Amino acid sequence: MDEGKEKILDKKSSRRSFLKNSGIAVGGLVLGGTLGSLFTNKNGTQGPVTTTQNGGQPDFTEALQFFRRTSDFDTIAAAMDVIYPEDSNGPGAIALNAPYFLDKQLAGQWGTNTYEYRKEPFQEGHTPLTNGAIFIEGARKLKELAKSEYDASSFTELDEEQKIAILQKLEAGEVEMNLISSSAFFGLLRNVTLQGCFCDPLYGGNKNMDGWKMKEFPGAQMSYLAYAQSDEFLVIDPISVGGHKH
Amino acid sequence: MVTVLPKVDVVTTGMGWAGGIVAAELTKAGYNVVGLERGEERSVEDFLLCHDEYKYNIRKDLMQKLNKDTLTFRNTRKDEARPVRSESDLVLGTGTGGGGTHWGAQAYRYFPYDFEIRSKTIERYGAGKIPDNMLIQDWGITYEEIEPYYTKFEQMAGISGEEDPLAGPRSAPYPTPPLLMAPQLQMFHDAADRLGYHPYRVPAGNVSEVYTNPDGETLNACQYCSFCGSYGCEYGAKSDPIVTVIPTAKKTGKFELRTHALVTRILKNGNKVVGVRYRDIRTGEEFDQLADVVALTSYIFNNVRLLLLSKIGQPYDPDTGKGIIGKNYTDHHTILGATGYFEEKKFNNFIGTGAWGSAYNDFNADNFDHTNVDFIHGGQIEMHLLGNEPITNNPVPPDTPSWGKEFKDKSIYYYNRTLSVVSQRAFLPYKDNYLSLDPVYKDDYGDPLLRVTFDYHEMDFKRHEFLSDKCVKQLEEMGADLVVPHPMQEHFSGRFTFQHDGGGAIMGSSPKNSAVNNYSQMWDYENLFVCGSSAFPHFGPMNPTPTMGALTYRATEGMMAFLKNGGGLVIQPK
Numbered sequence: 001m002d003e004g005k006e007k008i009l010d011k012k013s014s015r016r017s018f019l020k021n022s023g024i025a026v027g028g029l030v031l032g033g034t035l036g037s038l039f040t041n042k043n044g045t046q047g048p049v050t051t052t053q054n055g056g057q058p059d060f061t062e063a064l065q066f067f068r069r070t071s072d073f074d075t076i077a078a079a080m081d082v083i084y085p086e087d088s089n090g091p092g093a094i095a096l097n098a099p100y101f102l103d104k105q106l107a108g109q110w111g112t113n114t115y116e117y118r119k120e121p122f123q124e125g126h127t128p129l130t131n132g133a134i135f136i137e138g139a140r141k142l143k144e145l146a147k148s149e150y151d152a153s154s155f156t157e158l159d160e161e162q163k164i165a166i167l168q169k170l171e172a173g174e175v176e177m178n179l180i181s182s183s184a185f186f187g188l189l190r191n192v193t194l195q196g197c198f199c200d201p202l203y204g205g206n207k208n209m210d211g212w213k214m215k216e217f218p219g220a221q222m223s224y225l226a227y228a229q230s231d232e233f234l235v236i237d238p239i240s241v242g243g244h245k246h
Numbered sequence: 247m248v249t250v251l252p253k254v255d256v257v258t259t260g261m262g263w264a265g266g267i268v269a270a271e272l273t274k275a276g277y278n279v280v281g282l283e284r285g286e287e288r289s290v291e292d293f294l295l296c297h298d299e300y301k302y303n304i305r306k307d308l309m310q311k312l313n314k315d316t317l318t319f320r321n322t323r324k325d326e327a328r329p330v331r332s333e334s335d336l337v338l339g340t341g342t343g344g345g346g347t348h349w350g351a352q353a354y355r356y357f358p359y360d361f362e363i364r365s366k367t368i369e370r371y372g373a374g375k376i377p378d379n380m381l382i383q384d385w386g387i388t389y390e391e392i393e394p395y396y397t398k399f400e401q402m403a404g405i406s407g408e409e410d411p412l413a414g415p416r417s418a419p420y421p422t423p424p425l426l427m428a429p430q431l432q433m434f435h436d437a438a439d440r441l442g443y444h445p446y447r448v449p450a451g452n453v454s455e456v457y458t459n460p461d462g463e464t465l466n467a468c469q470y471c472s473f474c475g476s477y478g479c480e481y482g483a484k485s486d487p488i489v490t491v492i493p494t495a496k497k498t499g500k501f502e503l504r505t506h507a508l509v510t511r512i513l514k515n516g517n518k519v520v521g522v523r524y525r526d527i528r529t530g531e532e533f534d535q536l537a538d539v540v541a542l543t544s545y546i547f548n549n550v551r552l553l554l555l556s557k558i559g560q561p562y563d564p565d566t567g568k569g570i571i572g573k574n575y576t577d578h579h580t581i582l583g584a585t586g587y588f589e590e591k592k593f594n595n596f597i598g599t600g601a602w603g604s605a606y607n608d609f610n611a612d613n614f615d616h617t618n619v620d621f622i623h624g625g626q627i628e629m630h631l632l633g634n635e636p637i638t639n640n641p642v643p644p645d646t647p648s649w650g651k652e653f654k655d656k657s658i659y660y661y662n663r664t665l666s667v668v669s670q671r672a673f674l675p676y677k678d679n680y681l682s683l684d685p686v687y688k689d690d691y692g693d694p695l696l697r698v699t700f701d702y703h704e705m706d707f708k709r710h711e712f713l714s715d716k717c718v719k720q721l722e723e724m725g726a727d728l729v730v731p732h733p734m735q736e737h738f739s740g741r742f743t744f745q746h747d748g749g750g751a752i753m754g755s756s757p758k759n760s761a762v763n764n765y766s767q768m769w770d771y772e773n774l775f776v777c778g779s780s781a782f783p784h785f786g787p788m789n790p791t792p793t794m795g796a797l798t799y800r801a802t803e804g805m806m807a808f809l810k811n812g813g814g815l816v817i818q819p820k
Binding site: 218 | 299316331636648661687
């Protein structure tokens, strides 16, 4: 795999054009109006701020529907950003708006498990908690661990290595949680992070389709018939379901 | 307060492929059919905005919601079954079209060996080759007998394909040519040729060109858009009951569709059935729809559950081996092989259809000598280009974490640099894999849920090792830099995510070994026809739809003969 590693490095240098176009400088400084961050810096302002869209208009959908405490939302957002961090490939979970995707999902039928079978008894390994309750429980647990492990007042103020260490403990099932195993919570958190990074932007994640651009996925195209036999790798500008009418 | 509705010739319990075929054939022959469907009515207009992985592939928007009823599952009789609670673990069709709307539309036939598996195995290897606890039996129909019905299904559905040199003989070519040859498929074929195997392009219900079927329904040409399996086709280019058999039935003026109609009981009187009871799930009203012929056309789980709830047939008892309903349950959820990582090539893996692929059957059925292996049957070595969606596809080499910096970097790098070769393999029935009613969990109306008891057996692992090795060698021959085999779990996980299930109301040559005859007619209740893969005595190596479609076409001939003769078994027990 050493050869492969070299290729990865080569490819990174060829990603300059993406970085230039998306307005990210390596290091994560936000330039211009295409990408936003919830935090002005790692230990700075808490709470959501709206980023701006094309034309400098604020995006009023970047506000909380489900979470009541911004500290819970910020905690989950910070954990998501460790799961899918910003790097030289492009934006991470926060810049892709994955936390807002999650908030919107939790405010709907998925947050209350409307379409799941909910009858008792709940046996070992089946949590009686709704998805909404799981994320509240998870956010409070992350805060508690920040205190007990590092004597910090919030999860968000930990450095990245500390956050990773805590998430690894959750993933390994080593943390006691109410009515759910910490590994099940972590698995759910990981899955919703990827969903928020790569869903259609209509759900409030994958902001500006930047998740798709990183993966060179063309999105909701209507037909590839003309390309089905192409020997060349094709980089096609993505379109979203919403883009069908814009 | 139950409202009794006037008698019709035929009533069906679900409007997927089986219900659609019954409705089309019987109404064309002049009979009145009422089609009951618990879900909503759907048309291609429902699919105009469906290129949405999150809604359709993750949240399973087209599938049955589980809040009212689900399955329960356990590996062994020692375990307590648990309900399958989440939509991500149970994929069941609902609404008109049923599973035929969201299928990927790989449209294979089973092999001549499948239909006579027991006698052919004994003939070649002796009875000692079959383990004591394995329940394989001949199907009571031969490949030659089912072949015309396969042809009928393929022509109705417009299946696009080319002949598999190792499959059973065909009386007619596929109605439309195979899908295009992609560069990745060419690599697969070239490697298979070098290895001395017999590759062919997979038969597809993603129709390759505009096609008008014998009933006058037109299917459009597939656009390779990649939103196929788990999605509906907005082009009307996927073989689907809503663009084929259901419109055919409607055109006759003899078909009445009733949606939101959940069938809860089969009504019987002595050794006849007289109709079905159903509930309008919007209002709670109950109706008895009387009929001369009742066709069970749900997916296997509801077919079997309705029989058990209605106390029709003897439930299978694994302790004594007595009884038939629930017996020979098989599940097909172990489609494993290997993933190859390519450093030098990038593939347009975002292009795909539900059935775009190539395969070979040199290690399937009894196409190779099993004398020196510890299993019978086999599997197909296959590669599919389904269109790799970004949420669900994050390939990383072994020992890579599943999150964080390294995960992100590698999953992006390899996103378009992997190909997987997998093997669908046969699943054979065992005494302790069966369906029954759950003693604890109930649906919203107080009826017990269906309980699945299922686990793997030694031959399943042996077959897997053998096929996995073939998948690895195929990828190595294709030039992959790194090949990673997919491990088989020690126990079946209880994730029912392929909608490939069989058994529970199996077919055979006599009431001693089966619930239905080879016209899907219940031996003990001659005006009850149980259609679908619930009739499969074992699960063949590939996707089941054409086989259940063929059996259903044959069943419709049985229904017509029954109605014309004023009763009786269409075929006598042997």
